[in-house]
Amino acid sequence: MLEKVIENWTSRLDYIQASRGSPMPEIIFKIARKPHRPVKAGTPAGGAEAVTLRDTYLALIRPIIEYGFPVYYCASAASLEKLEKIQLGAARIITGLRRSFPKEIVLFEADLQPLHLRSKNILTNYFNKLSSYGHHNKTSLYFKNWHNNQRLKRNSPFSYAEHLQLPSSLIEPHSLKSCLSPSEGLPRVHFHFNMSAPVTKQDLIPAHLRQLALESINEIPCDAIKIYTDGSRLDERAGSVIYIENSGQNFYFCHRNPDFSSVFKSELTAIKLGLEAIINESDYGELWILSDSRSSLQHLHNWTQVGDKTSISILQNVKLISKHHDVHFQWIPSHVDIFGNEQAGRLAKEGCSLLTTSSPSITYSEHQSKISRQLSKEWKSPPSHHWYAARKPGSFLDLNCDRASKTAISRLASGHTKSLSFFEGRKTFKFCSKCKVQQASAEHILDCLGLSREDLYDSPLLVIDFLRVNNLMDLV
Numbered sequence: 361m362l363e364k365v366i367e368n369w370t371s372r373l374d375y376i377q378a379s380r381g382s383p384m385p386e387i388i389f390k391i392a393r394k395p396h397r398p399v400k401a402g403t404p405a406g407g408a409e410a411v412t413l414r415d416t417y418l419a420l421i422r423p424i425i426e427y428g429f430p431v432y433y434c435a436s437a438a439s440l441e442k443l444e445k446i447q448l449g450a451a452r453i454i455t456g457l458r459r460s461f462p463k464e465i466v467l468f469e470a471d472l473q474p475l476h477l478r479s480k481n482i483l484t485n486y487f488n489k490l491s492s493y494g495h496h497n498k499t500s501l502y503f504k505n506w507h508n509n510q511r512l513k514r515n516s517p518f519s520y521a522e523h524l525q526l527p528s529s530l531i532e533p534h535s536l537k538s539c540l541s542p543s544e545g546l547p548r549v550h551f552h553f554n555m556s557a558p559v560t561k562q563d564l565i566p567a568h569l570r571q572l573a574l575e576s577i578n579e580i581p582c583d584a585i586k587i588y589t590d591g592s593r594l595d596e597r598a599g600s601v602i603y604i605e606n607s608g609q610n611f612y613f614c615h616r617n618p619d620f621s622s623v624f625k626s627e628l629t630a631i632k633l634g635l636e637a638i639i640n641e642s643d644y645g646e647l648w649i650l651s652d653s654r655s656s657l658q659h660l661h662n663w664t665q666v667g668d669k670t671s672i673s674i675l676q677n678v679k680l681i682s683k684h685h686d687v688h689f690q691w692i693p694s695h696v697d698i699f700g701n702e703q704a705g706r707l708a709k710e711g712c713s714l715l716t717t718s719s720p721s722i723t724y725s726e727h728q729s730k731i732s733r734q735l736s737k738e739w740k741s742p743p744s745h746h747w748y749a750a751r752k753p754g755s756f757l758d759l760n761c762d763r764a765s766k767t768a769i770s771r772l773a774s775g776h777t778k779s780l781s782f783f784e785g786r787k788t789f790k791f792c793s794k795c796k797v798q799q800a801s802a803e804h805i806l807d808c809l810g811l812s813r814e815d816l817y818d819s820p821l822l823v824i825d826f827l828r829v830n831n832l833m834d835l836v
């Protein structure tokens with residue numbers, strides 16, 4: 361079965377490789393590059409804007425290159441290199457930079473992440489998600505029971521995942537089945553996404569919000585248990601906090617969550633811990649859970665779709681408690697000085713700084729955001745080059761000027777100007793048309809204009825004006 365899948369994908373890969381010469385991607389690009397008539401007055405005759413070209417590439421070509429990546433990622437390095445070349449070609453068209461440019465700079469200028477970085481991201485996501493599904497998903501089951509017996513001569517996607525140590529052991533299972541029977545439901549559980557009066561945009565005055573929230577809280581019967589919950593995140597650390605009011609007795613506790621937990625999950629963890637704290641209580645009327653996270657409450661409300669471990673635990677406990685008590689989930693606004701909520705919010709920040717965390721497992725989406733952050737950090741550091749000093753990818757793409765000027769400024773920034781040639785292994789440039797004394801290297805051009813390299817990044821439009829006024833555009 362696996363052989364067939366690979367064969368299928370390899371043929372698609374071949375198609376993409378074959379299409380490099382003429383069909384789809386290049387034709388689309390040619391259309392984008394040379395519109396039949398100018399779109400609007402002022403558009404340069406050279407064709408579409410760099411940003412339009414980039415969008416076209418991202419919308420129409422990159423998805424084809426990345427389609428089915430988890431399966432064909434194990435293709436030979438040479439084949440994958442061909443895919444990178446398609447992207448590099450697109451980056452050259454977008455930026456207008458010549459072939460002699462270092463490819464890292466071209467990709468950085470076009471703000472296109474190398475495919476191997478992106479694919480690592482996609483692949484990790486795919487296998488982590490797959491493994492989290494457990495036995496309900498056939499592919500996941502197959503993957504779990506799979507052993508590399510090397511029957512296949514080529515790398516299979518699974519053996520490649522094993523090589524990359526995927527899936528991560530930190531991923532917590534995600535159920536695909538509802539944990540509650542839909543016929544039984546949750547009859548004594550009520551969700552309130554609004555307060556005593558519906559909140560509209562005009563109610564954004566904190567005092568008014570506070571008033572409404574207090575009205576809602578005052579309507580809660582005296583013999584009810586109130587649990588205020590809050591979750592927060594500081595950099596990569598996350599914490600949850602629970603503040604419980606039970607017939608005049610108040611207590612609270614904080615909890616440090618695994619690093620990279622989302623705020624959303626920290627909110628849910630807080631609700632889960634709150635329920636666990638009162639599950640053995642019996643001497644009360646109703647149970648009210650007050651959270652300032654509407655999205656968590658909405659998530660729990662759609663309990664037929666819920667599959668994450670934390671929410672399942674919440675629902676199971678709610679089901680137990682609701683046999684004897686009515687359970688209410690009430691949304692309250694945050695930061696409007698409601699005592700319990702403010703306490704919970706303040707303590708949640710403390711929760712982040714607690715030293716220990718109970719279980720290190722995180723959901724696949726949290727793990728994904730962790731990987732994406734790491735990769736984007738890796739991507740955002742500019743390629744090392746003695747002259748190039750851009751601070752972020754695609755820094756010249758959004759400039760408010762024509763495409764030729766953007767290309768000129770990119771060239772100047774990378775040092776590979778139009779007049780550059782190599783003579784006996786050394787870089788030589790044409791003579792500067794302004795001073796007519798020295799060679800017009802990027803460094804000299806800026807010197808001659810009385811500008812510095814920082815001006816390229818701080819005020820690129822000014823540099824372009826200087827180049828035009830001094831007739832130096834031909835050299836850049």
Ligand SMILES: [Zn+2]
Pocket residue numbers: 792793794795796797798804805808
């Ligand atoms: Zn000069």
